[in-house]
Amino acid sequence: MDKDDFAVRALALERSLYCIARSYLAAEADCEDALQNALLRAWEKRDTLRQEAYFNTWLTRILINCCKQILRRQKQEMPSESLPEQAAPTDGDIDAWRELCSLDEKYRIVLMLRYRDGYCVADISRILRIPQGTVKARLSRGREQLRTRLIQEEVIL
Amino acid sequence: MSMNKERIDAAFGNTPESFSHRLSQTIATLSEKKKEDPVRRYPLRVIVLAAMITMILGAAGTALTMDRGLNWWFQGRWSMETASDPTLVQDIQTHLQSVIPQYSTQSGLAITVEDAAWLDSKAYIAISIRNERAEYEMHPNFNMNVDGFDDDRTENWLWTSKGFGVPEQVMDDPQKTLLLFEDYPIHAGRADGPILRGAWDVTRREDGAVQLIQEIDWDEDSGFRESIEAALAVYTDSDGCLPLFMPFATRTFAQDIYGDYVDYGILGFKVKVK
Numbered sequence: 330m331d332k333d334d335f336a337v338r339a340l341a342l343e344r345s346l347y348c349i350a351r352s353y354l355a356a357e358a359d360c361e362d363a364l365q366n367a368l369l370r371a372w373e374k375r376d377t378l379r380q381e382a383y384f385n386t387w388l389t390r391i392l393i394n395c396c397k398q399i400l401r402r403q404k405q406e407m408p409s410e411s412l413p414e415q416a417a418p419t420d421g422d423i424d425a426w427r428e429l430c431s432l433d434e435k436y437r438i439v440l441m442l443r444y445r446d447g448y449c450v451a452d453i454s455r456i457l458r459i460p461q462g463t464v465k466a467r468l469s470r471g472r473e474q475l476r477t478r479l480i481q482e483e484v485i486l
Numbered sequence: 487m488s489m490n491k492e493r494i495d496a497a498f499g500n501t502p503e504s505f506s507h508r509l510s511q512t513i514a515t516l517s518e519k520k521k522e523d524p525v526r527r528y529p530l531r532v533i534v535l536a537a538m539i540t541m542i543l544g545a546a547g548t549a550l551t552m553d554r555g556l557n558w559w560f561q562g563r564w565s566m567e568t569a570s571d572p573t574l575v576q577d578i579q580t581h582l583q584s585v586i587p588q589y590s591t592q593s594g595l596a597i598t599v600e601d602a603a604w605l606d607s608k609a610y611i612a613i614s615i616r617n618e619r620a621e622y623e624m625h626p627n628f629n630m631n632v633d634g635f636d637d638d639r640t641e642n643w644l645w646t647s648k649g650f651g652v653p654e655q656v657m658d659d660p661q662k663t664l665l666l667f668e669d670y671p672i673h674a675g676r677a678d679g680p681i682l683r684g685a686w687d688v689t690r691r692e693d694g695a696v697q698l699i700q701e702i703d704w705d706e707d708s709g710f711r712e713s714i715e716a717a718l719a720v721y722t723d724s725d726g727c728l729p730l731f732m733p734f735a736t737r738t739f740a741q742d743i744y745g746d747y748v749d750y751g752i753l754g755f756k757v758k759v760k
Contacts, residue, residue: 421499462746
């Protein structure tokens, strides 16, 4: 894969990469660092990508690993109570953001990959390196968690 | 909430310009010159590790003779044990018992214990497990990404006698479906009896059986020895056989994806200990 090809594919994935990074990291600057690390790592390892059809799942997986790396570093550097809150993006829909944030991380990322990015169960399994059965279970439980929260909110209102 | 792309997108607002800028800026800095040799299959660390193992073995000068095609395994991951006890490997192989009474918790299991050895004098146990279905090639799940560097690769790698690489390149028969065997601690006497503690390793033999070898932690101070000796006294039958129970699970792996579990349960079997 040459640089032009890599650039075209990465640029086409920009929005997806942003949403995934932002779902893990509270600060925009951290999202940018994770993106940069992921791109450099992917470029360096591009010869290990045997099938270019898997570019999207491959780069997404690398980005998630880079986000988790930043989170691990933050947890080491500061006690958990000092970690930044998962603040809503400035121009985002607050209600939709709250609903997403109400989900456990393991359900949120699976639902995002399925419903925002349109990945199939097999691709999500490849990205997160978890069995397909686990992906299906998390999709189902994530949807259930959303439904339950929604019902609770309606009752309170 | 209807979970769809528009709704999720709305939660994130617009992609910040700084993010887009960093993306294009990073791409602009990528250099073609850093491209690696496309024929290189193994990370540098693996090559260095392999070289170190070769050097250690060369220095030890240990010439082991054994059957079942496990030389590659013992001479690699077992180099320390074999250097300190040159007859260990041979002792394990010669003490293998091929008649193993079995009473697994489920009927119709296609996973069976092929042979086992109990080396009381050296505090080792060896157990070999066979998958009886021709469409699967069974390997220990432990040998998937055994180097711990899977985050540095784009694919999961399997360690076999053919090398360390993507499963279809190192399996005996890539036409078969890879079946990963997960073993759990072995209980002595009863399914809820004391656990055999200690360092262990597992691999696939040349004949296709997955062999697990465990050093039993015989430390006097741990209290563990007492519990195992009690199990030996209570549960060893008149033929000198001790019942053992090993929970296990198997799952498929194909096209770099872990599949669902195929088998799971408890393998119950007896090993001659006297």
